[in-house]
Amino acid sequence: MTHQKSRLLGFVSLLNGPQTMGRGWLFWGSFAVFVMLAYLAPTHLGIKPYKVNEFLVSAFLAASLSILWGYGGILSLGQAAFFGIGGYTFGVVGINMWDATGNTHLAFLAGILIPTIFAAIIGAVMFFARLKGVYVAILMLVLSLLFETFMLQTANPDVYSIGKAMLGGSNGLRPASAIPSTTFGWGENVAEFNGRRIEFYYFVLTLLIAVYLGLRCMLNSSFGYLLVAIREDPDRTATFGYDVRLIQLAVFCVAAALAGLAGSLDTARINRVDPELVFGVSANIMVVIWVAVGGRKDLTAAILGAITLEWMFLWLTTSGNPEYAQIVMGGILILVMLIAPEGIFIFLGNRLGRLYAHSAAFISRQEDS
């Protein structure tokens, strides 16, 4: 009994731990309220699922860059490369397996695994060569742009097709109508999550909460401590006997898996994957903007950054002057880097935490006297 209790406490402390912001009743209380509101949003608050589904998918990508750059200290300017690989893999496997199985289990799995394997190869070469941080950042961008250029010239279906799927050059993966939505289950008992519908919203929201809590546990485990140690001082961490390169490779793979998951979900959401949208410069820079503006060194802040900025971007593009949307995004990035370099939500969180601590201290002092 006591043993079980201590395990439960251990789990709670992993959720609370020092590497992620937010602990105690105030945070978890507002977290619960927030989650409840999110579940009620489409039915009671008039939020349109087909609009916000995109933001939820972006949150996975933001989480991926946050753990890589914010926690591991490895900046990648090409995180969308894994997003794109995941998206293409989901599409290709989905198109080919649909007739045989009627579900997307394999496509979903491959959409996560293939980017991870790819990251393991690239990462092994980069980290074991002890490539400097800036070079890693730009090399990833270059890789993403190389994928874009390659995919753009795959218009000829005789050469560039994998089974029934044609890569389709600048038109994106074809036949687009055959790209399945995320579907789980066998035979008659299948659950299909159409990307424009409310089911997909509930599915992705639940997945996001699960991934969020899981990542919190990971970041507060000894692995998370190691990540932060490497970010702060890789040489000192190495003198403690840890293989820095191996841990960098591990976090690179985890981040790639998350980005691949986001890519799979996005392909399933719109039944489309297009080289310029997934591998291009603006796809890559947007991820960096979400995470840098929200706050790279905290998972919650990065996810909130992605959702709010995507919301704002949609509002800007639909409210008359779409051409200014990217200028505003870039401007926000520059301003935040100058004024609150740690990111908006970390800045606000710290303020709030200090305020709360002050008032708590004030109350306890009053009780004393």
Place this chain on the structure above:
Amino acid sequence: MNLGTELFGFAFQYIDSVAFLILSAIGLSIIFGMMGVINMAHGELMMIGAYVTAYSIQSGVPVPIAILFAGIGAGIAGIIMERLIIRHFYKQLLSSLVVTWGISMVISQLFLVLFGPTMESLRTPFSSVKILIGGDIGFAILGAQGFSALVDTSGRLPPGVESYGVYRIIMFVVAVLLIAAIWALMRYTEFGGRARATMDNPKMANALGINTSRIYAYTFGLGSALAGIAGGMFALTASITPFFGAAYTVKAFITVVVGGSANFIAGLIGSVLTLGGVQTLFTNMFSVYIGFVGMIAAAFLILLLMPTGISGFIEHIKARSK
């Protein structure tokens, strides 16, 4: 086509690609070498230069002066950028990378809004002068009249003859002159001395009374001006769009990194000669795409073998042989 013609063709392409790499990388290399800042908005400074050149030429300014204007315009833009934003990010490599990327996005989108998606293409200077080689001609430089006398009715050259433009060779000459000028500036002027002192040891230089902050601003302006000149020269060969520079930023970055920052002029020369060769070879053998991939692969290999770049490797060899 005989061997001589083929060799000349190869040499011409090599010179062409070396000139492109030198011009696009020289400004970035000064900024990276001096301040350790990777300027992701480098391509946008080139784009500003291209637009200044285009507007100057359209309003009747002669080409060389238009390109000079491009340098001045981009230089001013660079100094403004440095004073407002970049000076807060020295010694923060990754943050400077991110913030300059943001600047690049803002500038290119702003130009898209202000000037539209494309500009009217400019005429390449001396485009009527051709260098001809091979066939019965051997070697000849012809003007428009001689050239039209040579081609048949459908505009084809006689068998075995290849024609090349003169402007590419002018670009190469300008690139070489710019390197020499920068070398002389760093070696013989007072500014060069102060700049090198700042590069070696900024704290000591500051203690000795050099205003390092001003040196940084001027150096950034100089690098930007060189980017503007490069953009102006490229504007005469390619169509100008707000996203014109982005392709060059990546190539310039690769060139600079392979060169290393130990001695940026020697590094730049070594780097463009190697990478230009690889690019020309692979483009000739396969395709432009493979040429670019080959260049990146070569850069990666060089970095694995010489982590501090070519110039760092040279310094290392020198230090060992002493």
